[in-house]
Amino acid sequence: MAPGHPGPAGRDPVELLExxxxxxxxSLARLLSMVERxxxxxxxxxxxxxxxxxxxxxxxxxxxxxxxxxxxxRLITAARGGWPTRHDTPAEPVDQVAVLAVDxxxxxxxxxxLGDRVRMQRHATDEQVFIRSMATRGHLGGLALAVPDAVxxxxxxxxxxxxxxxxxxxxxxxxxxxAADTTVVVVTPGWGDSMQANKxxxxxxxxxxxxxxxxxxxAKEARRDLEQMLDLATKRQPGDWRPPVVETVAATGxxxxxxxxxxxxxxxxxxxxxxxxxRRAERLEQELRRxxxxxxxxxxxxxxxxxxxxxxxxxxxxxQADPYTVADRLLD
Amino acid sequence: MAPGHPGPAGRDPVELLExxxxxxxxSLARLLSMVERxxxxxxxxxxxxxxxxxxxxxxxxxxxxxxxxxxxxRLITAARGGWPTRHDTPAEPVDQVAVLAVDxxxxxxxxxxLGDRVRMQRHATDEQVFIRSMATRGHLGGLALAVPDAVxxxxxxxxxxxxxxxxxxxxxxxxxxxAADTTVVVVTPGWGDSMQANKxxxxxxxxxxxxxxxxxxxAKEARRDLEQMLDLATKRQPGDWRPPVVETVAATGxxxxxxxxxxxxxxxxxxxxxxxxxRRAERLEQELRRxxxxxxxxxxxxxxxxxxxxxxxxxxxxxQADPYTVADRLLD
Numbered sequence: 001m002a003p004g005h006p007g008p009a010g011r012d013p014v015e016l017l018e019x020x021x022x023x024x025x026x027s028l029a030r031l032l033s034m035v036e037r038x039x040x041x042x043x044x045x046x047x048x049x050x051x052x053x054x055x056x057x058x059x060x061x062x063x064x065x066x067x068x069x070x071x072x073x074r075l076i077t078a079a080r081g082g083w084p085t086r087h088d089t090p091a092e093p094v095d096q097v098a099v100l101a102v103d104x105x106x107x108x109x110x111x112x113x114l115g116d117r118v119r120m121q122r123h124a125t126d127e128q129v130f131i132r133s134m135a136t137r138g139h140l141g142g143l144a145l146a147v148p149d150a151v152x153x154x155x156x157x158x159x160x161x162x163x164x165x166x167x168x169x170x171x172x173x174x175x176x177x178x179a180a181d182t183t184v185v186v187v188t189p190g191w192g193d194s195m196q197a198n199k200x201x202x203x204x205x206x207x208x209x210x211x212x213x214x215x216x217x218x219a220k221e222a223r224r225d226l227e228q229m230l231d232l233a234t235k236r237q238p239g240d241w242r243p244p245v246v247e248t249v250a251a252t253g254x255x256x257x258x259x260x261x262x263x264x265x266x267x268x269x270x271x272x273x274x275x276x277x278x279r280r281a282e283r284l285e286q287e288l289r290r291x292x293x294x295x296x297x298x299x300x301x302x303x304x305x306x307x308x309x310x311x312x313x314x315x316x317x318x319x320q321a322d323p324y325t326v327a328d329r330l331l332d
Numbered sequence: 333m334a335p336g337h338p339g340p341a342g343r344d345p346v347e348l349l350e351x352x353x354x355x356x357x358x359s360l361a362r363l364l365s366m367v368e369r370x371x372x373x374x375x376x377x378x379x380x381x382x383x384x385x386x387x388x389x390x391x392x393x394x395x396x397x398x399x400x401x402x403x404x405x406r407l408i409t410a411a412r413g414g415w416p417t418r419h420d421t422p423a424e425p426v427d428q429v430a431v432l433a434v435d436x437x438x439x440x441x442x443x444x445x446l447g448d449r450v451r452m453q454r455h456a457t458d459e460q461v462f463i464r465s466m467a468t469r470g471h472l473g474g475l476a477l478a479v480p481d482a483v484x485x486x487x488x489x490x491x492x493x494x495x496x497x498x499x500x501x502x503x504x505x506x507x508x509x510x511a512a513d514t515t516v517v518v519v520t521p522g523w524g525d526s527m528q529a530n531k532x533x534x535x536x537x538x539x540x541x542x543x544x545x546x547x548x549x550x551a552k553e554a555r556r557d558l559e560q561m562l563d564l565a566t567k568r569q570p571g572d573w574r575p576p577v578v579e580t581v582a583a584t585g586x587x588x589x590x591x592x593x594x595x596x597x598x599x600x601x602x603x604x605x606x607x608x609x610x611r612r613a614e615r616l617e618q619e620l621r622r623x624x625x626x627x628x629x630x631x632x633x634x635x636x637x638x639x640x641x642x643x644x645x646x647x648x649x650x651x652q653a654d655p656y657t658v659a660d661r662l663l664d
Contacts, residue, residue, distance in 0.1 A: 043654075043656045046654040046655065046656055047654045047656070047657065049654075050648075050651060050653065050654035050655075051651045148655075280649075281645070281649045284645060284648040284649055284655070285645045285648075287648075287655050288636075288641075288644060288645060288648060288655055288658060288659060289632075289636050291655045291656060291658075291659040292632050292635060292636060292659045292662060292663065293629065293632055295656075295659050295660065295663060296628050296629070296631070296632050296663065297625065297628070299628070300621075300624050300625055300628050303624060304620075304621055304624060309620075312620060313613070313616060313617045313620060316382075316616040316617075316619075316620060317612075317613045317616055319382060319383050321382065322375075322378040322379045322381075322382035323378065323382075323480075323616070323619050323620055323623045324375045324378055324379070324623060324627075325379065326620060326623075327620060327623040327624045327627050328627065330624060331624065331627060331628065
């Protein structure tokens, strides 16, 4: 589809993808930077990777300070043990894990590792674990567009599992984390007050809840709150998935195996019901809407910069026509 | 420019505008409903009114409970006394005042009067005062588009002063209120905590601050806070306008004459510096951007509904092309 545009050595996406697929992390990091920056190079990468089946994606979101990074760190270890299966069959191996730590509030970092990424340094020497931060591109909706491309890229180089970890519980963060096959919402004892504003949104996207720091006072109350919310909020049919609530202490690793087992149950549920394919198709539809909107807005921004636009503003200021007439003439 | 589309009796914008200009409030209300609803009728109205010089607009915004409605009520009375002038010249008369009470959070009301509008009932029998609520149209950016058309309509029927009162201090409310010649931000003693999140935004749009309920404890501290913010935040040149801080007790009317006099000073400043025309031209430019974006997004929504879109999603789901390629083919 896309020919391999020759570029400076080490900048050709085709060549970088070959190297990244062979295990070269520097090439993979370069490709992710291209995706993060957007523009023609990012489209070239997108055109190279769309065909491979997507990796299994796990979204992890929750308020700052809930311990998401430490939990993700522990989850990597658990995931490396393979997908849990019924006791009479061998575990499905997970030979590699990638983490995309997404921070919509921070500016483009060029791939620099966020401060708390250092907690994951214990995996730094593990060649089968790839950790990468992504921040906003400079433009509207850039991150929402870049993340699916980044996930497909990670799948294309052979990652079977990608964890999307987001900072914060704003709408953007929740959107990113919920663009996953399984979305984990992390809360802590006493969480209710800090996340009041977005409770309903979190409830809507959660496939499972984690009460982290469950050794602190208030864990029981947090569970009761969550279960009550789940009782009230959902019109569930028999056979539907009810988000389980798992308690963990990420600092010690307590409960993390149970969490990973529950992720595995959700995955099995999605696969057996056909929901996995249906939700992925819905996400692609939503992605297409976003890409369409972004492409069209790019054209508007182009329009709103030229001499014709200045002229149109002049016609408005001097009362020669109404804004709709002026806009339509600019568009045609 | 726009021919008078004949419609059912009393639905033809040209005829309605004639009647509204002659003082018929029912016709004016119908025209405003057309503008509020959007669509072809609203564009017809827009095409009829763009030529008349705009009325002087006064934006009033601030947290719920700050007493904006009562204050607006008092301001109407003050405004009816005419624009304040130097003591040796007669006051410039203000024979009519219109109030648009804008609530972006409430659904389309068809022109129903908001609950707290009843406070303004004392003006209900005053034929020179026109009060009207506006709520969201059902679509993206609808209110931001409707308000300037509504203001031009009110000017076209002869209103020299329009007050834009908004509920709340969210970005949308602030955007609406700041689309005024003079923007008044209303706070109360102890306001700091309730508006922490948007302090910077309010500071940016305020042409003057009102501390309402100034008879309550904390008025002095509120003034000190505001003055400090103003000292810190603004790189002001000599001759620039520094937003004055006026104390009022809307419930009794205390301070309202001073407030109106200060509005008059700001108006005189805008006129003498040429800022009035410059800011109006900037608002028209911004409005044109919004109209362009809205028109283009309408086209995208049209695209995202047809069979071609279904087909495009199918090509994504079956991995036949990447989202950018699919989007561009849809657009072309």
